[in-house]
Amino acid sequence: MPMIDFLRWPGSLGGHTPWGRDTAAAVVAIVLVLVVRTVFGLVTGGGTFPGSWPLFVVANLPTVADLATIAIRRRAPRIALGLATAVVLASSALPTAFAGTGIGVLVCAYSAGTLLSRRSALTSLIGFGLVHAVGGAITVSLGGSLSTLITFLGNDGSTPTDLVLASLLAYGLPGLFGLYIQTRRVYIAELAARLERSDAERELRAWEAVAEERRRIARELHDVAAHDLSAIVVQAGATDRLVERDPAKARESLRAIRAQGRETLTALRGLAGIMRASGPHESEDPAELAPQPTVSRLADLIAVARRAGMTVESTTEGEPVPLSTVVDLAAYRLVQEALTNARRHAPGAAVSVLLRYSGAELRVVVRNGPGTEPVVLPSVSDGHGLVGMRERVAHAGGRLSAGRTAAGEWQIDARLPFGESGVT
Structure with a gap:
């Protein structure tokens, strides 16, 4: 032995x-x-x-x-x-x-x-x-x-x-x-x-990735719920007042509500597909693989807001350039959230949207005055809308300021770098 x-x-x-x-x-x-x-x-x-x-x-x-x-x-x-x-x-x-x-x-x-x-x-x-x-x-x-x-x-x-x-x-x-x-x-x-x-360390990185993905999905859910659903609520209220007075216009408004509802459903299905899929190629539903909204679709977003009864003025200054995916999505969601906040907290107020391409950054400015109608929409953000905007802008490498101007208007001002896909 x-x-x-x-x-x-x-x-x-x-x-x-x-x-x-x-x-x-x-x-x-x-x-x-x-x-x-x-x-x-x-x-x-x-x-x-x-x-x-x-x-x-x-x-x-x-x-x-x-x-x-x-x-x-x-x-x-x-x-x-x-x-x-x-x-x-x-x-x-x-x-x-x-x-x-x-x-x-x-x-x-x-x-x-x-x-x-x-x-x-x-x-x-x-x-x-x-x-x-x-x-x-x-x-x-x-x-x-x-x-x-x-x-x-x-x-x-x-x-x-x-x-x-x-x-x-x-x-x-x-x-x-x-x-x-x-x-x-x-x-x-x-x-x-x-x-x-x-x-x-590997487990910590995995948890950080999961937490980041959860935050991203939460922001997307907030944007869909806050903007699209509130637009449907506003349009439904306006349609209810038009049913007897102007049936033709009421039918037109109902068609707009249906279109908005389909768009919202598609967005929600896409988010559900992301949460359900375990791999990058698991989801094969075209609706779930729909591209993320970009600055090029802001015109559609503003058109929906106008159909909901909002007064929105849009201006673009400078020559548009290709943006990185993160910046493109952040700019779109920023305007979407600002329009939602204006509709919720200042109904009836005129809103101006400014996109300025200058130097190596995109400046997004959204202003609205005080509301002219009573507030009827319940809050679904619980104060997290502005926090979400700051997170998006910071994630894209930009900076955000928000607050009252000297003229008493509420202003969202973001400066976003063009990113790797843009002109530097």
């Missing part, structure tokens, strides 16, 4: 804390060694244990102490490695010690590499490795034997080269492997954190 698997196997015995798992690993290792040595002694002795039991216990003390250092390898890596080194050197001076002492040094050297910082780990490994080599040299000079110790690789330490090489292998190999494991863990943790941040 590999060393790392051996250390993880008793984890269920020691609970879920590192201290508990290490203690369980040390206890299991000690018990296994003692059982194996006891059974081996009984088998070789023909059922009778060779030697005395007190001597057997004393001979196993270095092994027990060596394996016990595993219990504190994560709580105190330096202390564990120092104790394991001291036990190995002390056992070399004990003539009755069993062979095989030194497993604790290998495990604690690996733990120092995985748990300590790179600098601390290298310092500890080099320092205790030197102590191990010097201690081995002293033991040999005093007539002791190193051949029974795992950390000295079975050599007798007769030359300094053997001692240094043994220390390098006993401390360097497991320590460097531990450093590699630590580096790999850090890399994996950083990679996981980076992936988590990437997922969070």
Whole structure:
């Protein structure tokens, strides 16, 4: 069984804390060694244990102490490695010690590499490795034997080269492997954190895109509901007064209401198609794929307003130029919203619409005076119409001002850049 698997196997015995798992690993290792040595002694002795039991216990003390250092390898890596080194050197001076002492040094050297910082780990490994080599040299000079110790690789330490090489292998190999494991863990943790941040950023961008699309659809719904439906309400009210007095004109007004209703229904179906479609080619209904309104259709918009009883004057100054899609739609919706607000809040007031192409921008100015008729239309915008206009203009890269003029008129003044499709 590999060393790392051996250390993880008793984890269920020691609970879920590192201290508990290490203690369980040390206890299991000690018990296994003692059982194996006891059974081996009984088998070789023909059922009778060779030697005395007190001597057997004393001979196993270095092994027990060596394996016990595993219990504190994560709580105190330096202390564990120092104790394991001291036990190995002390056992070399004990003539009755069993062979095989030194497993604790290998495990604690690996733990120092995985748990300590790179600098601390290298310092500890080099320092205790030197102590191990010097201690081995002293033991040999005093007539002791190193051949029974795992950390000295079975050599007798007769030359300094053997001692240094043994220390390098006993401390360097497991320590460097531990450093590699630590580096790999850090890399994996950083990679996981980076992936988590990437997922969070991707999710945030998706939510922002969804929120922007919802705002756009909300603006479109507001424009359709506020302008087209309010125009139908006004025309229906006017038709009701014409039914008995002028039936022919009433029928004409009803036809206009029907046409306006069809146009409104088409717009609403288009928005519903956008919300229902999951891909760019899913919707195949021509009504749902109808183009967005543009400045070129302002004449139709103003004609509808005039049929609804409004007095609208339209003026265009400068040479019209192609506009970007965002600017084109923003200009149309701006005039549409301004006409709706005038009809709702100032019924009967004359409205002027000015489009001025100059420099690199389109200026849209809509003015209306005070109303001459009582307000009969309920508000459907709840104060969000002006906010929507500002959002549209800002989205198109322009700026908007709204308020009363010195003459007492209400004015909407927007300056929109031509955009990529325009003349700059």
